[in-house]
Amino acid sequence: MPEPAYVKIAGDLTRQIRSGELPPGIQLPSLSEIARRHGVSEIVARKAMELMQAQGLVRSQPRRGNFVAERPNLVRVSPERQMETAEATFHHESDEETQVERHTEEVRATAELAEAFGIALGDRCTRVVTRASEGGRPISISDTYQPLGIVGVDTATECEERLADRLPVPSHAEWLRSTPGDLVKTIHQKFWDAEGHLIMISDISYPMDRYDAFVFRMALKRQNSQGGSE
Amino acid sequence: MPEPAYVKIAGDLTRQIRSGELPPGIQLPSLSEIARRHGVSEIVARKAMELMQAQGLVRSQPRRGNFVAERPNLVRVSPERQMETAEATFHHESDEETQVERHTEEVRATAELAEAFGIALGDRCTRVVTRASEGGRPISISDTYQPLGIVGVDTATECEERLADRLPVPSHAEWLRSTPGDLVKTIHQKFWDAEGHLIMISDISYPMDRYDAFVFRMALKRQNSQGGSE
DNA sequence: AAGTGGTCTAGACCACGTG
DNA sequence: ACGTGGTCTAGACCACTTG
DSSP, X not given: OOOOHHHHHHHHHHHHHHTTSSOTTOBOOOHHHHHHHHTSOHHHHHHHHHHHXXXXXXXXXXXXXXXXXXXXXXXXXXXXXXXXXXXXXHHHHOSSOEEEEEEEEEXXXXXXXXXXXXXXXXXXXXXXXXXXXXXXXXXXEEEEEEETTOOSSTTEEEEEEEEEEEOOOHHHHHHHTOOTTOOEEEEEEEEEETTSOEEEEEEEEEETTTOSEEEEEEEOXXXXXXXXXX | OOOOHHHHHHHHHHHHHHTTSSOTTOBOOOHHHHHHHHTSOHHHHHHHHHHHHHTTSEEEETTTEEEEOSOTTOEEEETGGGGSOHHHHHHHHOSSOEEEEEEEEEEEOOHHXXXXXXXXXXXXXXXXXXXXXXXXXXXXXXXXXXXXXXXXXXXXXXXXXXEEEEOOOHHHHHHHTOXXXXXXXXXXXXXXXXXXXXXXXXXXEEETTTOSEEEEEEEOOOOSOOOOOO
16 A cells, blocks of 8 residues: 555655756766665665656666756757757757767668658658767657658648657667667657648657657647547 | 567567557466566566556556557547547547546636636636546546636637656546556646637546557748758 | 465676776 | 676565456
8 A cells, every 4th residue: 555665765866856956967876875775675776766767857877877867857849849950959958069960861762651752662762860969968869751852841831740659779779878678759750741742751769868748739720629638 | 788588578579469469458478477488587577568568568457467458559649639529539549438427626726727827826717527438447537627617628729738757646546547656648738719818727647558659730830940850 | 275466675697887 | 896787586475356
């Protein structure tokens, strides 16, 4: 009936983080230290840390320690961010130095890409890999595809984002330096132009500790409706 | 260097689920059975199960077993769902019998509610608690607040949803029968009318295994922009 | 009575980062 | 050399469900 020890420990630490007692970026006590303080075994302390990781409050660095997330209250807002470059977005979010690097290459449309864009299998597409880091820490990586000749989303009028928690693909895991078994926040984006043509798709991964929440703002098109929440 | 045993086990099971070999709702082998089959200790099997739980593929019922999620590919789409009642939404999502129960009461505005709605502290508000279940399994619970006199979101033209993974509040945890330490998907909704007045806020919780992903469809308002992904 | 998952203990080895 | 987190073992007790 009482709450488990690891929930209590996580709650204690969460309170200290939210109150500012444990500021962003600081190293938490080691697992053995937490275990000692709370009079439990190290496994329990680890479980508490895993719970906080899943909430994005803590980032674990193997052989270094556990650290409070750099921006425990940072929120990712859509579609505001679609209206600006990655550089501008991260510049707004951050005061630390942000690095964005891009690699562009031409690829042949896979079956999936061909169907999405309504082009032929093997048609040429542009692939852009964008890696962003802040203060040396990786904060995002994305894989973007467009039919050859279309660049950017200036002509897009509609956008869809699909948010899920997934094991990262190896290339994303490597950049984000995630430990095997660590989940990441993934966003699959699609952009359409006014004619209804899909002009870009993108797969983005964020470390769990990057954002506290994901916000989406939408206009409601009136129909017959009662509306409600659930 | 090699991937940990628990990742491999989770991958094996995930493949069996995605391929349909392990159909939705079925009970997985017990932890001791999984451990035996893979030649590892039970702790490792449990860790694999936790990884799958975090992805929403598996639901764990204490003292019963682990079960494949009922709808491993179900997606929650916004804002479509805001246009219809909870009953209609769940009816579309499901062929099983869905139960929705509502409790309405009048409450006094807390400081938070008063500020949100632009009313005075202690002013009367409507609170609606909505609980939904499907085939006896709880699938959502929400707490909705509106200023007295406003019912529903028929007049809403804008909507915001804030998605995060959180420890549930006790009332939500109880309905969802979540184990202490289990996270839930939370959505904090806000609705505004054409005059820019906030007319409804709602806190919704879903079990981790309810949805595979959350989809948001948004119109892009053109400005000066370069656009891009990150 | 047997089986199950949840919690917890008390160890162990490894690889790597830091001093 | 030491501390760290990641992985793993081999047990234990509890509370509850199922047969």
